[in-house]
Amino acid sequence: MYKSMMQAVCSETDVSDIDLSMFVGAEEPLHGVNELAAASVRAAVSSTQMFIQEYFGTRPSAKMDRTLVDRWCVSSVTPTGWNLPSEWDEFAKDYQARDGWIRLHTNASHHRDCALSVLGDVSTPEEAAEVIANWNSSELESAIVNAGGCAAVLRNRQEWQSHPQGIAVAQEPIVNWDITQSSSHHWKLHTSELPLSGLRVLDLTRVIAGPVATRFLANLGADVLRIDPPHWDEGGNTIDMAVGKTCAGLNLREPEDLSRLIELIKSAHVLVHGYRKDALSRLGLTKSRLSELNPALISVGVNAYGATGPWQNRRGFDSLVQRSSGVAMEKSGIVTALPYQALDHSTGYLTAATVMQALRLQHAGGGVASAHLSLARQAQILLDADIDHTAMLAGKTHKNGAGVYTDYCFNEQTDWGPVLRLPLPYEIEGVNLNWMKPAKKLRSGLPEFGIIR
Template sequence: MNPIVAPMNVLQALWNGARLDAAALQSVQFTGDGCPQGFASSFAVVPAIQASVAAAALASTQIEQLREPRRQAQQISVDARHAAFEASGYFALDGVVPDLWSPISGLYACGAGIGQPGWVRIHANFEHHRDGALALLGLPTDAQTSRIEVQQALQQCSAADFEARAIAAGLPIVALRSHEQWLEQGQEAEIANRPLIALERVSDAPPLPWPQLGDGQRPLAGIKLLDLTRIIAGPVAARTLAAYGADVLMINGPHLPNIEAIAELSRGKRSAQLDLRGEAGRGDLQQLLREAHVFLQAYRPDALAAKGFGAEQLAQLRPGIVVAELAAYGWQGPWAGRRGFDSLVQTASGINVDEGLTRGDGKPRVLPVQALDYGAGFLLAFGIQAALLRQATEGGSWRVRVTLAGVAYWLRSLGRVAVEAGDWDQPRADMSPYLETLDSGFGQLQAVRHCAQFSRTPAAWEHVAMPPGSHPALW
């Protein structure tokens, strides 16, 4: 194991992979301990987050210089502790920190009653996922069913059988695997053959004009982004670009459920609703596309293509568009298209097992933050801007892809980190220096400020967080 992973080395690899100007790296500084107190992990979680944020922030300054060459290049700094707290997803509404996890969600020992011990993780934060999991176990499908009842029912199920039935039902449930067992699935081999951030030219198109950048405006001012995402990684990407000045319009469906964290993830965005099941909603989205520079979505593969909004279709509707796509496991391979969330990918890919083994008690253990979600979000923000730079200089319509499983593979590739035995249970430092308190449409919101520091145009969110449908679907 390594004593430390240097975030600058991680950033350099990301930057070079996107074929951007290496001289720009001189403008970045990293501060703080690579493993802040309270964030112990045998994976390089905090350096990975630091480097991902720095890549996104630095890319915005490259866009700024392309738009306004007379401006002096900005300096960027990212502090380890601040980055860790941002990736913790902390927020409070009216002084109350909400419990974001359903009582049914989590990791369960199973199979003891049939002599096939194992573990499964259930993700049940949406009611339809909760009810589907309970129905598989023959339990009442309501909020009164307890975690103890789920645990008892799982004693009569093997992990492999329960996972297989869940997959057939389209439910987000996975069996716990070691990394070796994950390799046997074949999906990591597919991921290993693809870049962490995949940039692909979809079709030819002339460069899209950007509005003039005014004095004091942030680097992405006037760049328009449609955000059709709801679950952490995608919203983090859009929120990050909003912090750098992008005009972000979040499009939700009136029939779709949302997680409580939408209150924190909506900072910097205007929030509208369109029902893409009908012609009127699809027509309104087509109208918005006429002015958009970026289209960000995290629907299941091919779901939007069936409605006329796949990458190739978008390139025809808006030549020069950058289409950003996020998936749990990818678009190819035996696990392609499966439902997944950060916690599930950690469980399936061996991260939980490895953290537990390193901790010493052998119990499956999660990462100290949702590093796959936040890492994917920051990396996608970086990839979108790399594509915007290509579009502006080379033309073309572009597709950017990132997967949670790809981020897990990347995180493992950075090398494991030695952790002192006494570091595992250390309390976290005071978070208050990194918090901001704002009024919002959800109540008084307290949350972590964006961790990238700019020397001239500080990251900021122009719009307060508002519930879905608070704004018209207009630029």
């Protein structure tokens, strides 16, 4: 699995493996789903090692703790004297329809409103369940999606493999690369201790996969500026994903704010975006327009259901993709999903690896890269891997909390309150992996890049 990921993100075919060993903790690591998460972290770390070697001249060694990989995929923080806000809306759950199961994703208020507009006069999940029990699952899925909401029928693996979107995803590469020739890059990095210090990353991602990628880049010293629309909220996820970043807001429906975004695109070195496949184009920011604005801009996109097929522009999240693709399954009248949102986290770390490889390519004069990844393609990796799917779903996950890692945690004063932040699941020799910025609330900063350190 790791080799397939590295082949997807690397231009070379003879990449040596990362030097791995456990460095803290005594708990037994997970297997199954952990294989996917750990492989993606290895890809990101190994790509960083290669970049440091080529830019600064020396390849550092690296270590990884597989148990901490799992912990970070659940939550990286333990609040001190207070409780995290919930990351799930009360209507976000699995419901039994007339002919099967369907999952609603209602964490965003407008997605919730769209779903409830289809269900009618319901005010509680219990009332919603009564209404959904009389619907055909596929018809309800289509009705909610057409209304602008988010839902997914629980399909088995065979149903997904014969579905037009499943067929399209299976034919896509893990990372879809597009390389164009360009003038030399405009970024200059300063020290291997903070190997990405001096790099400006414009972060147009939300929820988990994209923010995991930009969090990794921020941890290496990149100046990450995250932009969110008005009123967008991610509940308890934000404190996990905002660390190390500047978080600002723009309303891209307003011409003035869209003009500000365009100025940021002109000055950025890397753009990571997690909108639906057609979203930037609908703003006038087509691939050719981005190249016109900034010919040296590296652009990496992430979406739920892939770059091709009838669902390429469909709204989606990890929990929905698990159910669409056959990763989740029904057992004894209960829908059983992965022990954490592994599709999101794996896609996120692999996106970070893709950015690092694009930087290597650009530094070597090989052109400017744009790339695309999806959660559904990560689901396909899981389904294709030589792993017992049933055992993977049944595998336990470690509870949130510092546990045996308490002595290694970082004290962090966030906008929500003090927390203990887990140590990172990796170490890279000679790299300062301490967080430069604590987690701040969305839209708490100005939409501008900071001073280069």
